[in-house]
Amino acid sequence: MRRTVTIALGTAAALATAAVAFAVVPAVVGINPATATFSTATIEKSKTRSCAADTKTWEITRGHYTGSVVSGNSMLAGPLKIHAKTTYNTTDKLGYVDGSFRIKDDDSRFKGKFAGTIKDGKLVGFLTGKSHGNHAKVLGNLSADFAGGATNFTNGKIGAESSDAVLAIVAGPVCKSEKSGKSGKSGKSEKARRIEVKGEISAIGTSPTTVTVTGKDGSKTCAIDAGYPIPDGFPVGTKDVEMKCKAIGDSAVWTLRKLEKDS
Secondary structure (H helix, E strand, O other): OOOOOEEEEEOOOOOEEEOOOEEEOOOOOOOEEOOEEEEEEEEEEEEEEEEEEEEEEEEEEEEEEEEEEEOOHHHHHHEEEEEEEEEEEOOOEEEEEEEEEEHHHHHOEEEEOOOOOEEEEEEEEEEEEEEEOOOOOOEEEEEOOOOOOOOEEEEEEEEEEEOOOOOOOOOOOHHHHHHOOOOOOOOOOOOOOEEEEEEEEEEEEEEOOOEEEOOOOOOEEEOOOOOOOOOOOOOOOOOOOOEEEEEEEOOOOEEEEHHHOOO
């Protein structure tokens, strides 16, 4: 006897489904099994950012997709819209997706949410939804070929057996450096680290161009770029100098941003 087992974990995206599952739609009376196929042909809007961390490469995509659902149950058939956020490890081909969907735009429309895991471009997940006016619900498993980025949802199935192995994952934050570098009012794209030293100019390099200031806590050397060339009147030996430098993101290079007499 075949049994249906489903476990769905919200934002953690941990999910497992049995080899056979089904969608159920309460009709006027009772609960009826239902199946459907779906695909999207158009990516109306998509934004992907990539990052590398722990020797892995990640893609985080937010996309709006349009397509259609085909089903023997008229409640589930019609034009389809999907809004989804996908986090995908392109190194290990592993990730997850969560989002919302809408079938049709008229008074018979269905809308809901879904979440699933992705392995080697294969999505396995679970969805829940309801009809306009809460007259019916849909709950069931789904599968599709999908990997975020520039891909559409293809070969999608709702309430049908999937030949792909199901899996569960535990997911944590990725791309921390990019998160910390979120643009603010200043328009800076990455968080800057800063140093400051007061003392005497002890060296000026030429290849690359650098300036070194030695203070009571030691020496600091900063690179000089076109954004802030070393001002005139600051030769080696100039005392009572205040120097400020910064490094962007994970860079180990300090770049000069201020050099003036400490008044």
